[in-house]
Amino acid sequence: MRALLLAVGSRGDVQPFLALAVGLRAAGHRPLLAAPRRFAPLAAARGVEFAGLDDALLALQDTVRGQGVRAAVTAARPLQPMLRRLLADQAALAAHPADLVVHHPKALGGPSLAEKLGVPAVAGLLLPLYLPTSAFPSPIFPVRVPRLLNRATWRVASAVEAPHRGTVRRWRAEALGLPARSRPMSELVAAGDVLHAWSPHLLPAPAGWPASARPTGFWTLPGDDRPPPEPLARFLDGGDPPVYVGFGSSFSGDPEALTRTVLEGVRLAGRRAVLATGWGALRRAAGGDDVLVVEEAPHEWLFPRVAAVVHHGGVGTVAAALRAGVPQVIRPFLGDQPFWARHLHRLGIAPAPLTGRLSPTRLAAAIESAAALAPAARALGERVAAEDGVAAAVARITA
Incomplete structure (x- = not known):
């Protein structure tokens, strides 16, 4: 089987699709992963055939890294030309024969590409987006609502896509x-096949979802045998297990202030820390013997330690911490x-979410309270780690 896997977004969006490609390849199939060009080395390292897509959106994020929310909003104004270039690269994928298209909805073009190729489209969802339920609200609905309104919140996914529909129609x-x-994408996904790529131990399928929508488990890459960065290994060996602090691709209005708060908070809690600056929420700062500052760190290797x-609560980091069996703040x-x-x-x-203004004392209290949650995190982690979400997804795709 020739499978076209279409993923757009940050590494947290793309890496699960790479994991699926690795699983399909191991099962004797021929996947082609199409993703932003910067991820070509990741695919090459795993022996996965790769087609590069325009990554101007990611380059834009790079240019405003660490400059705060206002800079990010200002830089994002020329969004439609970047989207047109991304869709143009997707149109070129129609030259590659395929038996099905597994797509991330962020790409916008997956169902149309499958229609052009005359093959099924399968949505690969890293979080619930398009199948309404009254059991919980849409995860992307911006405010909390009474349970009675849960089902109504699922319309938000269609509203998020709406500004781009004219561009997609012209491209088609x-x-x-x-x-x-x-x-709309919401109707296309709800009417077609969907793979929910999270653990049922994290969030089981609610009553009313079809059996085909049951979550498969996280799509996780096989272990990487490469050694970790030497400074990181040395730091871990130098004392008690630290806490990891990193906010991924999130942006902070005042990165310097947040960094100061984090450093003071972990020290108030009496902990060492690995501080990952990410894409802009934190700034590189003087660490000290008790803090190691890095740009990023290998989660699968680091989190168990x-x-x-x-x-920040991104589902990719949630998944890595779940598998590691450690409490989360x-x-x-x-x-x-x-x-x-x-x-x-x-x-x-996890302790109660740290919403609103974050202070060193609030952060320290949350870190201290997380220690009591370690047994529960470890027990849940063992169940999640025993799953093979990629194998389950491959079985559904090839059934």
Whole structure:
């Protein structure tokens, strides 16, 4: 089987699709991963065939790294030209024969590309987006609502996509030769096949979802045998397990202030720390013997060696910390992050989310309270680590 896997976004969006490609390849199939060009080395390292897509959106994020939210909003104004270039690269994928398309909805073009190729489209979702339920609200709905309104919140996914529909319609007609009119992504996904790539131990399928929508488990890459960076290994060997603090691709209005708060908070808690600056929420600062500052760190290797993971609540980091079996402290910023922060707290593996103004004392108290949650985190981690979400997804795709 020839599978075209289409992923757009940050590494947290792309890496699960790479894991699926590795699983398909191991099962004797021929996957082609299409993703932003900067991820070509990741695919090459795993022996996966790769097609590069325009990565201007990621380059834009790089240019405003560490400059705060206002700079990010200002730089994002020329979004439509970047989207047109991204879709143009997707149109070129129609030259590659395929038996199905597995797509991340952020790419926008997956269902149209499958239509052009005459093959099924399967949505690969890293969080619930398009199948409504009254059991919980849409993870991307920006405010909390009474349970009675949960189902209504699922309309937000269609609203997020709406500003780009005109661009997609013109692309369908001009680049793919298809009728310009098409149903919204929310309708296309709900009417087709979907793979939910998270652990049922984290969030089981609610009543009312079809059996085909049951979550497969996280799509995780096989272990990497490369040694960790030597300074990181040396730091870990130099004392008690530290806490990890990193906010991924989130942006902070005042990175310097947040960095000061984090450093003071972990020290008030009496902990050493690995501080990952990421894409702009934190700034590189003088560490000291008790703090190691890095740009990023290998989560799969590092997290089992820390006492707790302090992060933004992105589902990729949630997954890595779950598998490691360590408690999590969540400072959510936007999107689905508050949803996961509240949910992990309900599961008993994270303190209450650190919403609102973050102070050193609040952070220190959360880190200290996380210690009592370690047994529950370890027990849940063992169940999650026993899953093979990639194998489950491959079985569904090839059934």
